[in-house]
Amino acid sequence: MTMPDIQPLLGDACAKVPGVAPAAVPVKDYPTLRMTSPSQVLPLVSFLKERGFTYLEIVTATDWLGPVSPDGYPRSGRNPHPFLAEEPAAVPAARNPAAPYKPVFDMLWCLADIPQKTRVFLRLEVPREQPSVPSLAGLFKAADWQERETFDLLGITFEGHPCLKKILTPDFLKGHPLRKDYAHVKDQYDE
Numbered sequence: 001m002t003m004p005d006i007q008p009l010l011g012d013a014c015a016k017v018p019g020v021a022p023a024a025v026p027v028k029d030y031p032t033l034r035m036t037s038p039s040q041v042l043p044l045v046s047f048l049k050e051r052g053f054t055y056l057e058i059v060t061a062t063d064w065l066g067p068v069s070p071d072g073y074p075r076s077g078r079n080p081h082p083f084l085a086e087e088p089a090a091v092p093a094a095r096n097p098a099a100p101y102k103p104v105f106d107m108l109w110c111l112a113d114i115p116q117k118t119r120v121f122l123r124l125e126v127p128r129e130q131p132s133v134p135s136l137a138g139l140f141k142a143a144d145w146q147e148r149e150t151f152d153l154l155g156i157t158f159e160g161h162p163c164l165k166k167i168l169t170p171d172f173l174k175g176h177p178l179r180k181d182y183a184h185v186k187d188q189y190d191e
Contacts, residue, residue, distance in 0.1 A: 006031055006118055009051055017044045027108070027121040035124040038133045041109075044122065045136055048111050053120060056136060058110035059146035061154050063180045065128065066101045067093030071183035103128045105156055109136070126156060135161035153178040 010031055014020050019036045026032035035044060070092050095101070109122040126133060135158035136143035147158040148167040155176035158164055169177065174185045 006120070010120070012051075013044060013047055016047050020044055023121075023123050027110075027123075030110075030119050030121050032121040032123060035122060038124065038126070041122075041124065041134045041136070042139075045109070045111065045139060048120060049139060052113040052116060053111035053118075055112040055114050056109065056140035056142045056146075057112050057119065058108065059136070059143055059150055061105045061107045061126070061150055061156055063128075063154060063178065064100060064102050064104055064106060065180040066099075067095055068180050069183060072177065073184065105131050105154060107133055107156070130157075131155065132157040132159055134159050135164075137161050152176070155179060 010022065010033060013033060014022070017035075017040050020033050020040055023032035023034040033044070035041060104125040104127055107124040107126055110119055111122070112119045124133065131154075133156065135147055137147060137158070138160065143158075144162070145167060147161055148164060150156050151158060151161075151164055152166045152168050153176055166173075172187055175182050
């Protein structure tokens with residue numbers, strides 16, 4: 001299946017799941033579909049899996065709140081750079097005027113049809129307050145750890161996940177370190 005051959009399948013997917021449409025901004029040059037509601041995730045992914053997209057390659061998200069807060073970086077008070085006279089001061093990140101800042105997470109899934117060497121990306125904007133999407137762990141075993149990682153680092157809940165708990169950060173860490181507004185809370189490992 002070449003890139004032009006996938007267009008009828010994407011049209012069928014859009015017709016099968018109302019509200020799904022080709023994304024205005026695709027992921028690189030890959031076919032990308034944009035969903036408007038979390039209720040569309042399972043029907044769309046099930047439809048694509050039945051049509052040969054049997055490999056879940058990526059589950060991730062992007063925080064579009066704005067520049068990263070310097071409060072998310074622990075400051076020890078000691079100089080970590082042996083060739084600098086003093087520890088550099090925290091500098092707030094500058095706003096990029098071209099970036100589409102908004103208070104949402106942009107969920108991203110990549111499904112692949114390995115025999116046909118084809119990928120499809122799925123996008124869904126999720127509000128930052130109480131972010132939640134359905135889990136794909138019932139459809140793909142590969143979703144398990146990827147959803148746990150996204151939960152741990154960004155705080156997005158995956159409804160129906162069999163074991164949604166932290167996977168990368170220690171239990172004592174408060175908050176979700178990949179959120180743009182993350183502020184580090186001193187712990188026993190800080191000086």
